[in-house]
Amino acid sequence: MPFINVQESPGLSPEESARLDELKSRLHTMGQARGTLIPMLQHVQDTLSYLPPAAIGMVAEHLGLSASEVYGVASFYNQFRFNPPGRNPIKVCLGTACHVKGGDIILENFERKLEIKEGQTTADREFSIDRVACVGCCALAPVALVGETLYGKMQPSKVEGIVLRVRIEKEKQQRAKDPHEPSSPSDVQPPQG
């Protein structure tokens, strides 16, 4: 089974904690049969976008299992992740057709550009990189997904443009939302005094 890349587990944000509490109240509608374990984990991941230790503990308690048993099942499957994904998760397809057409070079280029490895998330949680086994668009190989957008017939030189486009798009949105705010957090001056 794949090596689980658990980065330093960050604490839950207040928003995430609120969602976790809400989840807790919803869990009992799903029953307590063992067969609900995987659909339940999928539901939790759909809500939180990953499985933090607190969520695993919650599911374990609900089903009357040990947390290690739940973690054992979750870590067996590729779908579940244990660190938060970026806001723009990048998935590079490394199926057979993509491999033959150089998918690993595309993956490397994303890793170099964002300075993280596959399975990791950038410090600003904007991007994360994962490899996927096949998205089923082999005729368009090599393929990469950024968020929900699929880029077919990828080339290493397209990588920079894609990352840039996402960043520009974000800046635009931020400006549209609040034209007076500085566009990126790094511009914020620390409070004086």
Place this chain on the structure above:
Amino acid sequence: MNPAPHQMFSRLKDEADRRRKEFAEAPVPKIHIGMATCGIAAGAQETKAAFEEALARLGVAARIRTVGCCGHCYAEPVVIIDHPESGFPPIFYPEVSAGKAGMLANFFLKEGDPRLEHILGATVANDLIPSVMEFPRFNLETRVIMERCGRIDPEDIHDYIAEGGYATLADVLERSPAGIIEDIAAAGLRGRGGAGFPTGRKWALAREAKAPGKVVICNADEGDPGAYMDRTLLESNPHQIIEGMITCGCAIGADTGIIYVRAEYPLAVRTVTRAIHQARGLGLLGKGILGSSLDFDIEVFQGSGAFVCGEETALIRSIEGFRGMPVHRPPYPVEGGLNGRPTVINNVKTFAAVPPILQNGPDWFRRIGTGASPGTAVFSVVGSVVHPGLVEVPMGTSLRTLIFDICGGIPKKKRFKAVQIGGPSGGYLSEPHLDTPIDFDSLAQAGAMMGSGGMVVMDEDACLVDVSRFFLDFTQKESCGKCTFCRIGTRQLLGLLERLTEGLGREGDLDLLQRVSEDVKNGSLCGLGKTAPNPVLTSLRYFFDDYEAHVREKRCPGKMCRPLIAYYIDLEKCARGCNACEGCCPVDAVFITRDRKRGIDPSKCVKCGECVAACPPEYDAVRRVSPPHLAPVVERPPPEKKSLELEAENAKKPG
């Protein structure tokens, strides 16, 4: 008293026919857009939006209908325009981008000029333009399982019924279950998941099982990285699969159906969930199907992405909420499967083949394909072929016909080297095998297997050692870890192959590869371990030279293994002043030589090959060689100092 199933069904059929007629007779052009995952990936959403925008702007009335995927992936996004008023037959347009959509709306829909330079052909025979049915990509195919894919709207159950769907169901409900199983057995249908177990026998065993609460599972856990026909079927024609599952439920006496589909296929999950909901709404699923006494309902279970869950016992464990690890058989699932209940597990394509068999009779099915493997096979042919996509051919078709006639052969005038069939569990076949008929037994004899139906064609530039390493990397990660030989053996095989591709191979490595492969094959419980060494074994058998070159000469004949190759720029051909390669290099490895040409710094080069693509064809100056020492050394001139730096240096100088 409930009306008989036939009466209930004819009411549904009338309603579907009425809707179909209303659509067909509407006096406006119809635009059919293929909207499965691959079409959407190629830009079908934008195409659809462009049509909508153009129709509104031009004030042209037309109906847009979304259909599934017809399997012609090379032509995506595919659009068929039916414009009877123009006097032309329905026309098949390939690669319709948003721009092309606007153009077609203007010229064809508004002015009646079909812009023949953009067409692939008409969809029916006619006197005006050639029909696509005359092309080998179309007329050499025989469609049984995929017949309605790309023709119907997968989101509308009435469309399927109007095309003759669910027509066998009323019969099935009134027949004896034994008769249904006899028909399936007489047709000689074998499991399309790859192993080829006779479906009729499986159903008969499940029928004989006495325990209550039998289950029908449709295995759509398509894990092979390179096969996507199950996804396409679920997205393009989910009802045919549901119809097959209800038939199975009726035949074996089950009341529960489960479609186990990968969570990585969100569109397939959505489409099939909606289809189940619609079928329930029309009384085709649930309590008392079509007014009969049969209760059968289907739910969707999303598989979480583990290749081994394609194995039936592992799949069952996963639905039960455990790690998907295979267990010993017997008991077989037909005796004690999901939670100990008798369970039939069949592949998507197997269920999809059931309605056509019952519709046309077992003899019709027997006439397609070969004696031992009747019917058709669906392949996803990808890699180095001109027309990649999904192809459905009769069993027994030769590989040569499939690759060269149907899929158009190898592009760029390159030579055929190998075809990999069956994904990580399958093997390679070389040129002498091109005339092998494709069926379960012939492929197994040659060392490959039908498997998932994934077929990757490789040209002379492919390195089979590298591709084998890729497959072992996959199976090693996906091994569940239960059997020692699979867990440790695949790790060792991967290590050996990595050594070879990095140019660190030693004498004796090839014997070791062979021996470990055979041990893994013999020492594993389930199909994953038993077949994991197949890529290594077949490539050793048919492409031994490739391996020898890696070990003895540290050379990669396909120039794929990056540690064994180098790029350089042929200074004879390089043009002064052209900057294409330097501009595209992601790591700044391209430098300017003394005579203003370009050179590559091997210490920085990551060998991505971008400069080869960027170099204008009239120069064609970038070369790839293996082993790397063949590349001539071009010295990088010392960096020119800028005037400011020089001043600073001068200032530092004492005196």
